[in-house]
Amino acid sequence: MTTQAHRPPPLAVPPADELHSWHHPSVLAAAALSVASGFAQFGVTTTLPDVASEFGELVGGGEGLAAQAGLSGITLGLGLGVIRLASLGTLPLSALADGYGRRRVILGVTALGLALTASAALSPGYWWFVLVIALGRPLLSTTNALSAVVATEETRTKDRAWAIGLVTAGYGIGAGLSALVRGAVGESFGFRELFALCLIPLVALPLLARVLKEPARFNRMHRVVGEVPLLRRVPRSGELGRRFRLMAVLIFCIAFLTGPANTFLFLYGENVLQMPRSSTAIAVIAVAPLGLVGLLVGRLLADRVGRVPTSAVLQALTAVAAIITYSGTQTAVLLGYFATIAFGSAWGPATGAMSGELFPTSIRSTVAGALTAVNVLGAVAGLVVFGVLGDAFGSFGWAIWAVALPAMLSAPLYLRLPETRHLELEQSAPE
Secondary structure, eight states, X not given: OOOGXXXXXXXXXXXXXXXXXXXXXXXXXXXXXXXXXXXHHHHHHHTHHHHHHHHSOOOTTOSSHHHHHSSOHHHHHHHHHHHHHHGGGHHHHHHHHHHHOHHHHHHHHHHHHHHHHHXXXXXXXXXXXXHHHHHHHHHHHHHHHHHHHHHHHHBOHHHHHHHHHHHHHHHHHHHHHHHHHHHHHOTTOOHHHHHHTTHHHHHHHHHHHHHOOOOHHHHHXXXXXXXXXSSOOOOOSHHHHHHHHHHHHHHHHHHHHHHHHHHTHHHIIIIISXXXXXXXXXXXXXXXXXXXXXXXXXXXXXXXXOHHXXXXXXXXXXHHHHHHHTSSSHHHHHHHHHHHHHHHHHHHHHHHHHHHHTSOGGGHHXXXXXXXXXXXXXXXXXXXXXXXXXXXXXXXXXXXXXXXXXXXXXXXXXXXXXXXXXXXXXXXXXX
């Protein structure tokens, strides 16, 4: 048992040559991995109309969601819930990075996750498709979590929100590419062809491995603290426990909204409101500048106003935008989608930077995985509630209120977290 006399000294702020800018090669490599993850994961959302049409039965002029979409809201919600629920595997996978290192784990999970997702192109039925995607989902979710950890640890405080914004933008770019490719190629390009494209980033992975480095902060922590257990526990008591519980509640509530709101978007627009897929593809292209502006504004607010107030206000605004999206017209879908992307993009840098800055290096990956798992639980709960209420009311108009209100009402809880801007990681969360 370690005595007080033999405890390692607190970690000091690293020297300047170990702290980098937001465009350091390792941060860029982490963002590139996030692009690949975004393309593979968001492919489920963009191709949901194709999946429902191929494995379900469209009945023109019929009533109810099953007749309009091809599969019932409950079937779709349960299938998507299984996929999201599989991401709970992110918790142990991310925790491994606190013992084995960020670089080794992120490269391994990305390679296996892309390979499994690409194999979904061979799915013979809906539930087989759900199974294969579910196997790859926790691996790619771990890629997201560790990309943010790498961006957090490689940068100095003034560049951290930029780096988190870059990783967030990477995921958004990958997601947008999946929608753009599907819409640009034409009706003959279905979900099988899209998922087969996951082989391209898989082949490019060795090139990124040459650029991605182990963060110096992680190496210093291991030298000073010593060996870290391979599977850490999230903090349960004290100040760190209080921070984790608050972040968990907030992440659950926003995921309870964005899980169904984002996942059902293309299905709602194309199969329910009868928008052509070219319109949804154009919308994705048009929204890209808004997402970029949102990231820049979010980074500016996070550093100037603070992580806490920025996160609180933008979470509430995201909920309002989602309600507009599902209010029942094609115009509302587009306007609400644009606003949701803008507000959500601005929310990302502030909350992402804060969630990394609130916890010490020795458990940062573990906490990132735990918060990802909470995100999964929130999204699954939201998908099921959204699907059930959609079937009950015959539309998604009232269902969106049920999943949006918790995100709005919980936003003030951010004010109970400490402000971390202008602090290095060793100051905001000492070991």
